[in-house]
Amino acid sequence: MGELPLVKKETAVLALGALAQEHRLALFRLLVRAGDKGMAAGAIAEELSVPSSSLSFHLTQLRNAGLILQERQHRSLIYRANYPAMNALVGYLMENCCAGGDCGTSTACEAPAQERKSA
């Protein structure tokens, strides 16, 4: 009965703040859909119709919040959703839901064992 939190208050506020913005929410959900293969910044900018400098700002926000991961691939920077972080956030929100009783909160979204880059 110590229940030390998996997510700190600060972390949660940061993550929620990162998602609380039209472009970033769309961006995050886009990456959630894109799955393991991720998307390049340029492709995202085009998809969302956001100028690259603005997009870069938003990508940084999401990255600081730990919600997305970055990886270089040739000239492009590839971004992917951080599923564990998302799950942790949701878990934090629902923590103590129903006064500690187990009310069916079993959230999980593993990075899908998707066909990893067919090369």
Add this chain to the structure above:
Amino acid sequence: MGELPLVKKETAVLALGALAQEHRLALFRLLVRAGDKGMAAGAIAEELSVPSSSLSFHLTQLRNAGLILQERQHRSLIYRANYPAMNALVGYLMENCCAGGDCGTSTACEAPAQERKSA
């Protein structure tokens, strides 16, 4: 395969924004724990050590976002967490997770059938 969303983009941004603030996140989680019986504004203010005028501002934010419900009881205003709204928000966040595949996302937090006001 129309998949019309249970939560609109705007609604989600509003809700996330409401939660993306130290005091409000604590407040919401407090109400989630408090359950069906809710809490009066004054009690919340004391618990969170926030001046009443500030608290009122935050309560309004959460209420506009649809995350909490208000009900008068004698001289006090009682606030309760809106569980369905919370569930819908979480559902929206994870929508299309794993590219539409069912990856174990079964989130639910019904307002607990708690001992409703033992009077």
Add this chain to the structure above:
DNA sequence: AGCACATTTCGATAATTCTGGAAACGTTCT
């Protein structure tokens, strides 16, 4: 009616966040 209590509204200030063009930076190809 009059008084005390619970909470909200007003208002002015401080702090933070968003935006996008231009310039800088790192990578790849010839």
Add this chain to the structure above:
DNA sequence: AGAACGTTTCCAGAATTATCGAAATGTGCT
């Protein structure tokens, strides 16, 4: 080395958000 490409950093202005004391509003008791 030099050129082209993809992305980020810099910057300054615009917009939004948070704070809290004081005053106003609403409710219930006597």
